[in-house]
Amino acid sequence: MELSISHTTEYTYTAPVDYALQKLRLRPLSSVMQQVGQWEVEIDGGKIEASYRDHYGNHIDLVSIEPGASALTIRASGQVRTLNSTGVLGSVMGRAPLWHFLQPTALTMPGEAIKALPRVASDVSAQVADLHRLSDMILKTLPYMSGGTAVDTPAEDALKGETGVCQDHAQIFVATARLSGLPARYVSGYLRINEQVQQEATHAWAEVFLQGLGWVGFDVSNGVSPDEKYVRIAIGRDARDAAPVEGLRMGDADESLMVSLQVQQ
Incomplete structure (x- = not known):
C-alpha cells in the first residue's frame, strides 16, 4: 500500500522565547514492513542542530528555536510503501x-x-x-x-x-x-x-x-x-522513549500546541 503522510506540529508562545530544544523522532526507517520513499522534515522558526541514531536505532533530529521567536512549526511529510507481514x-x-x-x-x-x-x-x-x-x-x-x-x-x-x-x-x-x-x-x-x-x-x-x-x-x-x-x-521501552516530539524550553511564556495529521492512500 502506498501511503502519503503529512504531520505538522506547531508551538506558539505568549512571549518571545530565548531558548527551546525539541527532540524529533519523525523519520520512519525502511524495514521488512515498509519502504520509505521521499521524506522531509521542515522547520519554521528554528533549525536542525544535529541528527543521529539513538540507542534504539531511532532517527533523532535535535531542533533549536530561533532566539526571540514566538512560534515553532515542524512539518514531516512523505511517502511510505507498506507491506502486510501480519505483524x-x-x-x-x-x-x-x-x-x-x-x-x-x-x-x-x-x-x-x-x-x-x-x-x-x-x-x-x-x-x-x-x-x-x-x-x-x-x-x-x-x-x-x-x-x-x-x-x-x-x-x-x-x-x-x-x-x-x-x-x-x-x-x-x-x-x-x-x-x-x-x-x-x-x-x-x-x-x-x-x-x-x-x-x-x-x-x-x-x-x-x-x-x-x-x-x-x-x-x-x-x-x-x-x-x-x-x-x-x-x-x-515506553511512550516517552518513542515520543514523536519532545522538548524543553526556558522562560515564563505560556505554550500552545496544535497538531495536524493526514494519512491517506
Whole structure:
C-alpha cells in the first residue's frame, strides 16, 4: 500500500522565547514492513542542530528555536510503501539487547491492577493466542476514549481508570508481557484509518519478542496485529522513549500546541 503522510506540529508562545530544544523522532526507517520513499522534515522558526541514531536505532533530529521567536512549526511529510507481514517484524536485533526490554520504567511499572491480568504461557506454540487474548481483555477492561488520561499517565494508573487511549493500551500490554518474561516494547507510528484522512494524533502499539518469530506487533486499541495500514516511526521501552516530539524550553511564556495529521492512500 502506498501511503502519503503529512504531520505538522506547531508551538506558539505568549512571549518571545530565548531558548527551546525539541527532540524529533519523525523519520520512519525502511524495514521488512515498509519502504520509505521521499521524506522531509521542515522547520519554521528554528533549525536542525544535529541528527543521529539513538540507542534504539531511532532517527533523532535535535531542533533549536530561533532566539526571540514566538512560534515553532515542524512539518514531516512523505511517502511510505507498506507491506502486510501480519505483524511480524522478525528477529531484527538493534543496539539495545533483549534484556533491556524486560525492564520496567516509571510509565510501565506494574502494580496490583496489571499483576491481576493473565500471564502468557511458557509454551511457545500458545503465546501468540495468549497475547491476543490479553489484548482483548485490556481493551474490554479499558475501553478506548480520549480525555481520561494524559501523556504522562503511568500504565498502572490508566488501567484503574474508566477509559484510555492507544498509549495506555500499549503500555499496559508491554508491562503485562514483561511479567511473563517476554521482552516487550512500545511503538509509535501512523495508521491509515478507513474513511478518515484527518487525524488528531499519531498512533501507538506494542511489540513482543517471541522465540521462532522475533518481534510481533499487537495493536490493542484496534484488536489486530499491524498490517499494511501501519507505519512505524520509533520504538522504546515506553511512550516517552518513542515520543514523536519532545522538548524543553526556558522562560515564563505560556505554550500552545496544535497538531495536524493526514494519512491517506
